[in-house]
Amino acid sequence: MSPADFLNSSVSFSSPPRQQGSPLAGMLSALAASLKTTNDNVVFQLDPWDDLSAARAWMNLAGPQTLVLPRSQSDQASPARILAVTGLPGRALADGAIIPTRAMADFVRVADLKQVVLVDVSGPVDVSDVLFFRTVLQRHLGLLSAEPRVQRVLQQSGPSIILEARERQDALECxxxxxMRYAQRYLGTNAEMSRPPADMADRLLSASGQIRIRPMETERGMTHLDIGVQVEPDLQSPAGVAVLYDTITGQWHDQ
Structure with missing residues (x-):
């Protein structure tokens, strides 16, 4: 199917549900996440997920270059304009920009993630691709469904940040x-910390596709951090699973 045929078709895709919560990460913020499969792609939603943490997670997943698209028609907020003003590495492409993925943390320090969409595309990208992708986004059709070369997309929706990807492993890594970052905030440290294994994240998200972690259900012991995780559909009920971080060995366990 050609891009024109795709855009003229009547197929539509529903947007992921929004999670409620503060957009500001902090020690007293609950952490909510959801993972679902839509049209053979995965949609991972996290709240809160600050711009810098999201950019760093993206840097670990995406290819060497990231296509950054504007969400609005404002020239002031366009990635091309931001590159011109800041001198960050990359090149303008219409009102979008191709930016080295390794520089995405620097980019979000000067750009608001609410104003842009990050796209990981396999192969070269030209102006016609940018125009096509912009139209797909405006019609809420889904970039992964519209273009096989698109591997993952990151964007903000309300207070949450959403990652759309072709592989479940991407969501588990996030x-x-x-x-890990929740544990760092609770312990009040920026020191390097090991991440829990991806299969632990998989077990947590496999129960219902949703989890919630509340600071009131997190306890710090002498040698460990006990994180209560609610994995049932009723996210207001008490935590039913415990995730333990051993502060001595740096290992993670779930019960």
Whole structure:
């Protein structure tokens, strides 16, 4: 199917549900995540997920170059304009930009993630691709369904940040990273910490596709951090699973 045929078709895809919560990560913020499969692709939603943490997770997943698209028609917010003003590495492509993935953390320090969409595309990208992708986004059709070369997409939706990817492993890596950062915030440390294994994140998300972690159900012991995780569909009920981080050995365990 050609891009024109795709855009003229009547196929539509529903948007992921929004999670409620503060967009600001902090020690007192609950952590909510969901994972579902839509049209053979995975949609991972995390709240809160600050711009810098999301960019760093993206840097671990995406290919060497990231296509950054604007969400609005404003020239002031366009990635091309941001590159011109800041001198960050990359090249303008219409009102979008191709930026080295290794530089995405620097990019989100000067750009608001609410204003852009990050796209990982296999192979070269030209102006016609940018125009096509912009139209797909405006019609809420889904870039992964529209273009086989698109491997993953990251964007903000309300207070949450959403990763769409072709592989479940991408979402599990992001969930693992989020658990590590939650533990760091609770312990009040920026020191390097091991991440829980991806299969632990898989077990947590496999129960119902949703989890919630609340600071009131997290306890710090002499040698470990005990994180209560609610994995049942009723996310308001008490935590039913415990994830333990051993502060001595740096190992993670779930019960």
């Amino acid at each position: 969930m693992s990273d989020a658990l």
